Amino acid sequence: MCLSLPARIISIEGDMGQVSVGGVVxxxxxxxxxxxxxxxxxLLHAGFAIEKMKEEEAxxxxxLLKEMEDAINGSDGDEVC
Amino acid sequence: MKFVDEFRQRSQTESLAxxxxxxxxxxxxxMEVCGGHTSAIHRFGIPSLLPDRVRLLSGPGCPVCVxxxxxxDRLIALASLRDVTVALFGDLMRVPGTLLSPAAAVAEGADLxxxxxxxxxxxxxxxxxxxxxxxxxxxxxxxxxxxxxxxMQADSEGRDNFYVLSAHKLMPPAMEAILKDGTxxxxxxxxxxxxxxxxxSAFDFIPERYGLACVVxxxxxxxxxxxxxxxxxxxxxxxxSVETEYSxxxxxxxxxxxxxxxxxxxxxxxxxxxxxxxxxxxxLRLRDRYRRFDAGTAFRVSLPESTRASACICGEILRGLRxxxxxxxYASQCTPEHPEGACMVSEEGACNSWFKYRHDE
Numbered sequence: 351m352c353l354s355l356p357a358r359i360i361s362i363e364g365d366m367g368q369v370s371v372g373g374v375v376x377x378x379x380x381x382x383x384x385x386x387x388x389x390x391x392x393l394l395h396a397g398f399a400i401e402k403m404k405e406e407e408a409x410x411x412x413x414l415l416k417e418m419e420d421a422i423n424g425s426d427g428d429e430v431c
Numbered sequence: 432m433k434f435v436d437e438f439r440q441r442s443q444t445e446s447l448a449x450x451x452x453x454x455x456x457x458x459x460x461x462m463e464v465c466g467g468h469t470s471a472i473h474r475f476g477i478p479s480l481l482p483d484r485v486r487l488l489s490g491p492g493c494p495v496c497v498x499x500x501x502x503x504d505r506l507i508a509l510a511s512l513r514d515v516t517v518a519l520f521g522d523l524m525r526v527p528g529t530l531l532s533p534a535a536a537v538a539e540g541a542d543l544x545x546x547x548x549x550x551x552x553x554x555x556x557x558x559x560x561x562x563x564x565x566x567x568x569x570x571x572x573x574x575x576x577x578x579x580x581x582x583m584q585a586d587s588e589g590r591d592n593f594y595v596l597s598a599h600k601l602m603p604p605a606m607e608a609i610l611k612d613g614t615x616x617x618x619x620x621x622x623x624x625x626x627x628x629x630x631x632s633a634f635d636f637i638p639e640r641y642g643l644a645c646v647v648x649x650x651x652x653x654x655x656x657x658x659x660x661x662x663x664x665x666x667x668x669x670x671x672s673v674e675t676e677y678s679x680x681x682x683x684x685x686x687x688x689x690x691x692x693x694x695x696x697x698x699x700x701x702x703x704x705x706x707x708x709x710x711x712x713x714x715l716r717l718r719d720r721y722r723r724f725d726a727g728t729a730f731r732v733s734l735p736e737s738t739r740a741s742a743c744i745c746g747e748i749l750r751g752l753r754x755x756x757x758x759x760x761y762a763s764q765c766t767p768e769h770p771e772g773a774c775m776v777s778e779e780g781a782c783n784s785w786f787k788y789r790h791d792e
Contacts, residue, residue, distance in 0.1 A: 351738055353467060353523065354573065354624045356434035372432045381580045382689040391434060393627060393680050396520070397548020398577040400689060401627045401680045403434050408679040412437055415653055419446040 356403050359388050369429055380413035434679065438651035446482040447656035454663045459614065460486045461662050462751050464606055465622035466493030466779025467650055470485060473784035475652045477659075481782045485659060488574035488751035489781035491605050492622055493572045494598075495522045496749065496773040497704040502598045504529035508732035509565050509596065514728070517596075518552035521545040526776045529735045549581035549595075556585070556593035565726040568597045573624040575599040575715055576689035579696035582717070582724050594726035597716055600702055602631050604713035610641050614751050618644030618662045620655070623677040628693075630685025631675045638671035649677035664711035695784065696721050705773050706746030743772035749779050755785040 358371035362380065369378045371394060379398040380386060392399035463469055468490045472478065472531040478487060491497050503526050510533075517533075524534040524545065533543045546552050552566035553574045568578045578595060585593045602625045621634050626647045627787035634645045648658035658676045665671055675681050693715070702714025744762055747753040755761050757776070765771035767783055774780035 353754055354627075356432065375549075377550070378525070379577065379580055382686055382692065384688060393624075394466060396574050396577050397550050398580065400573065400576070400624070401686050404679050408434055408437070411657075411676070411678060415438075415443050415657065418450060418481070419442055422446045422449050426541075 354393050354400065356391050357399070357401075358396040359386060359390050359392060362386070362388060367399070369399070435651060438649065438653040439635065440653065443653040444480060444656055447653065447660060451480075451485065451656065451660050451663060452482050454660060454667065455482050455484045456667065458484045458486070459617050459663055459666060460488060461618050461620055461644075462488045462490045462609075462614070462616045462661065463648075464490035464492040464602065465620075465624065466496070466777060467624060468492065468620055468655070469643070469781055469784050470779045471650045472655060473788040475655070476788070477652065477655050478789070480656065481659065485663070487620075487659075488616065488754075488783075489748070490609060490619075490751055491704060491749040492602070493774070493777050493779040493781075494574070494600060495520075495777035496524060496745065497600065497605075497706065498523070498526060498569055498598050498773070499703045500701065503533065504530075504734045505535045505596065505598070505732060506543065506565075506567055507531055507533060507536040507541055508734055509638065509726060509730055510536060510543045512730065512732070514561070515563045515565060516542045516544055516555065517565045517567060518544055518546040518555055520547075520569060522777050522779075523569060525770060526773055527770065534759065541629050549578045553581050553585055553590070553593055556590055557588075560592055563592045563594065565596055565730075567593045568595045568599050570661045571602050571622070571625050572601055573692055575697065576628060576686075576692045579692040582696050582721050584694065585724060588720060593724065593725050594729055595717065596726040597697070597698065597714070598702075599715040600704070601699065601713050601715065603629070603636070604710055605704065605707065606634075606637065608707060608710045609750055610637070610643070612750060616643065617750065618646070618671070619667050620662070621645050621673070622645040622737075623647055623649050623654075623681060626675070626677070626681045626685065628686050628689045631673050631681055633685070634673045634685050637781055638673060642671050644671045645673040647673065647675040647677050647681050649679070662719040673704070706749040710736060733735050741771060745772040745774045745782070747772055754781040756780070761789065
């Protein structure tokens, strides 16, 4: 029950939306996330979107990870992902 | 899957494992306090990527595991009333009560039905107005706002056949209780999804008052290893603080909309934790304004006497004092098929994860 997964919003009707988790569609309450649109990613937990996923922050973490990889492998660094 | 696969790259885990091995210059013990972390750590084999000097312990982070037998008994008693249906999360079905688990109670005629959300329980109440629906509200700060939203919706509809039996719990008071008990750890892998709601700042008291390292972590292999590395670096530099590795969803202040829903519907109360006992102001109960939805006051039920003695050491496991194989029941009388203790029931319990992924060790 504690599972929370990134889900893409595929439709919105009032406070409720349909979201896709890797192709599986669930109903999600959208009351806790402000100004979301179809196509946005949210974190789905027990039938509610509890936060918007922040793409920029995800990229920043991946950039840090890549830097660490490069440092330890002594490479020049490729594009992130 | 976006936001998942990118954090599961072998090259990341290999580099992080090497960096951790280089940074680990002494013994370290870190505790994860989220059932999702416990499960992910074992599923991804994280301990096998860490040097022997770095030990991970599982704390009381599985809401199913810490739900008391008394609460389970109450659910079963409610579901045995003639016109009542109890709607509960599937993980609770096999949790042992004093005499029965919910699954065994269903076999004896009690009406317990699995739902995926509080909203689904409210839909049951809407579609069958003659039947009283009790939603079993279990979970930490992550889950409780969903219950709050649903109670407010039931209130605005004027619904009179929807109730909540709250066993919602708060994580920071439990972490503090463990620290006061004197657990010897160097830091916490802080619960990422609790922090989505509360904000990372909810854990500031840990470095401030107890001088321990804290990293709010995500749930993929790179997240977990990165967090361990950040914890080691905090310990090495003697500069404990709260850092957030899981920044793609966690902010310092958290989800303030969700916090507002929580504050509107619930107020803190003392709570009983399986294995940890009574912890002051660690639970959530409905405020007076919403008390009419409280199944605890709306229905009178009699409960079996809690006389069940067991050699189960779930309590010590939840406090990180002992590990699952140290229990005499582990893998003999207590298995995922026939659980004796709550830590073996839930997918996110320490004993269950250990049995599934580390039993050969």
